[in-house]
Amino acid sequence: MTPLLQVKGIEKRYGARVGCTDVNFDLYPGEVMGIVGESGSGKSTLLNCMAGHLEPDAGQVIFDTRVDGPVDTVTMSEPERRMLSRTDWAFVHQHARDGLRMSVSAGGNIGERLMAVGDRHYGDIRDKAVDWLGRVEIDASRVDDRPSAFSGGMQQRLQIARNLVTGPRLVFMDEPTGGLDVSVQARLLDLLRGLVREMGLSAIIVTHDLAVVRLLADRLMVMKSGHVVEAGLTDQVLDDPQHAYTQLLVSSVLQV
Amino acid sequence: MSEYNFAYLDEQTKRMIRRAILKGLAVPGYQVPFASREMPMPYGWGTGGVQVSAATLTPDDTFKVIDQGADDTTNAVSIRKFFENTAGVATTEETEKATVIQTRHRIPEAKLREDQIIVYQVPIPEPLRFLEPRETETRKMHSLEEYGLMHVKLYEDISQHGAISTAYAYPVKVSGRYVMDPSPIPKFDNPKLEMDAIQLFGAGREQRIYAVPPHTKVVSLDFEDYPFEATKADHPCDLCGAEDSYLDEVIMDDAGNRMFVCSDTDYCRSRREAGHVGRLAEENAA
Numbered sequence: 166m167t168p169l170l171q172v173k174g175i176e177k178r179y180g181a182r183v184g185c186t187d188v189n190f191d192l193y194p195g196e197v198m199g200i201v202g203e204s205g206s207g208k209s210t211l212l213n214c215m216a217g218h219l220e221p222d223a224g225q226v227i228f229d230t231r232v233d234g235p236v237d238t239v240t241m242s243e244p245e246r247r248m249l250s251r252t253d254w255a256f257v258h259q260h261a262r263d264g265l266r267m268s269v270s271a272g273g274n275i276g277e278r279l280m281a282v283g284d285r286h287y288g289d290i291r292d293k294a295v296d297w298l299g300r301v302e303i304d305a306s307r308v309d310d311r312p313s314a315f316s317g318g319m320q321q322r323l324q325i326a327r328n329l330v331t332g333p334r335l336v337f338m339d340e341p342t343g344g345l346d347v348s349v350q351a352r353l354l355d356l357l358r359g360l361v362r363e364m365g366l367s368a369i370i371v372t373h374d375l376a377v378v379r380l381l382a383d384r385l386m387v388m389k390s391g392h393v394v395e396a397g398l399t400d401q402v403l404d405d406p407q408h409a410y411t412q413l414l415v416s417s418v419l420q421v
Numbered sequence: 422m423s424e425y426n427f428a429y430l431d432e433q434t435k436r437m438i439r440r441a442i443l444k445g446l447a448v449p450g451y452q453v454p455f456a457s458r459e460m461p462m463p464y465g466w467g468t469g470g471v472q473v474s475a476a477t478l479t480p481d482d483t484f485k486v487i488d489q490g491a492d493d494t495t496n497a498v499s500i501r502k503f504f505e506n507t508a509g510v511a512t513t514e515e516t517e518k519a520t521v522i523q524t525r526h527r528i529p530e531a532k533l534r535e536d537q538i539i540v541y542q543v544p545i546p547e548p549l550r551f552l553e554p555r556e557t558e559t560r561k562m563h564s565l566e567e568y569g570l571m572h573v574k575l576y577e578d579i580s581q582h583g584a585i586s587t588a589y590a591y592p593v594k595v596s597g598r599y600v601m602d603p604s605p606i607p608k609f610d611n612p613k614l615e616m617d618a619i620q621l622f623g624a625g626r627e628q629r630i631y632a633v634p635p636h637t638k639v640v641s642l643d644f645e646d647y648p649f650e651a652t653k654a655d656h657p658c659d660l661c662g663a664e665d666s667y668l669d670e671v672i673m674d675d676a677g678n679r680m681f682v683c684s685d686t687d688y689c690r691s692r693r694e695a696g697h698v699g700r701l702a703e704e705n706a707a
Contacts (some may be wrong), residue, residue: 187554209485242567244565247567266552269552269573269577270577270580270581272580273573273576273577273580274575276573276576277570277573278569280569280570280573280576281569281570282569283569285572285577285643285644285645286644286645286646287579287644287645287646287647289644290576291580297630308580309580309581350469382706
């Protein structure tokens with residue numbers, strides 16, 4: 166089977182400082198990869214390099230496109246990459262405000278990606294928007310409300326709906342549950358897990374919350390100071406951590 | 422008159438503006454940056470249009486200025502006087518006789534000819550501005566032809582008002598490529614953007630010039646199930662009885678009386694001279 170995404174030797178430096186370096190992994194269709202690590206360990210830099218928001222200094226990000234097969238997205242032309250990022254890719258920001266248009270209604274937010282790929286039938290767009298609001302457990306009567314009238318959890322769910330409406334195959338998530346209270350987190354995780362399984366999505370989730378990766382991720386990478394220090398199956402890494410930093414991370418989780 | 426260079430601007434500036442105009446004509450709908458000069462009038466009074474007119478005028482031209490259809494409002498009168506003083510060109514109020522027409526927010530009702538140039542005053546040339554405030558991003562969207570966002574605006578219109586409520590500055594796609602703000606003309610005028618005359622757009626404060634060459638395809642954006650409609654007040658003109666012209670509503674008193682008159686004063690006058698009579702014309706004459 167061809168991997169959906171192959172990351173080869175990605176490196177990003179900020180001047181003399183290392184953002185992330187020498188990252189290699191393959192992601193297969195339907196697989197969810199978690200990336201954990203402390204603040205400043207290079208998780209978000211790596212995610213942004215893969216999603217095309219940052220240009221890596223070295224390495225390749227090879228994506229298995231629908232038409233042309235595996236293509237290096239770092240060297241592909243910008244229009245192609247932007248097209249990819251609004252069709253086959255999705256990016257869920259930590260703060261919903263970064264990923265939503267706050268002055269546009271919920272329906273318009275969901276419809277934007279559809280219109281960006283050429284949908285020009287108002288009725289169809291609206292039906293899809295209402296359908297997706299239902300899927301992320303937002304009442305259909307809120308379709309014309311602006312995101313600013315939504316709670317934090319609803320905004321995050323709206324952002325997910327807006328991203329998944331075009332049926333992407335790969336979702337990048339940057340701390341999707343950050344800043345939400347625990348009960349809302351639990352609902353969101355439940356929802357995400359359902360959607361990922363149902364749509365057969367591949368996902369890369371950056372987080373520092375080990376509970377999130379335990380629930381969602383099949384595989385796990387642990388990063389420290391820009392390096393991947395440990396990688397493997399999620400349960401294996403969390404139950405039997407080998408690297409000193411991973412051991413510290415696992416033992417730091419607060420027990421209730 | 423002799424103290425000014427012809428049409429106020431110096432020759433180098435006019436040359437620079439003409440280059441921008443030519444580039445604009447070569448790439449229809451593309452916003453060409455230009456080094457806008459300070460003009461002896463405030464921003465918002467048509468400094469862009471005036472510069473384009475100044476670069477376009479020749480001593481043989483006949484000049485007409487319209488402000489929201491009218492020839493006799495402050496903006497139109499002052500710009501007309503400005504060019505009478507600085508260029509000494511002939512001026513007219515008749516659309517037929519003009520060779521260069523500077524306009525604010527209207528296209529004349531009379532069909533324009535190939536030997537005419539119409540210059541629009543544009544306040545904000547960027548159609549995506551209120552959706553995407555970053556200029557770097559809107560430029561990228563234009564260059565990559567990413568115009569989905571424009572439809573988000575129309576979607577919002579329909580979801581809030583049940584119809585596309587954008588009534589002026591209605592976005593158009595020019596020659597199948599660039600999405601363009603046709604300046605704040607009513608959408609009634611949008612179908613006229615496919616015309617025989619050269620159309621030039623000048624935005625002085627924003628320092629942009631763009632153009633639509635004659636016979637260029639100009640399509641108003643819409644949805645399949647909510648097609649574009651060129652709307653006007655459903656009424657004939659009360660002075661000349663015209664059914665096909667764009668109307669202004671005039672409140673007559675505080676008892677709810679109102680009249681509708683052609684916004685194009687020259688069109689209305691020429692129809693009345695030709696003997697057409699509207700509902701309130703007799704009273705007015707008396």
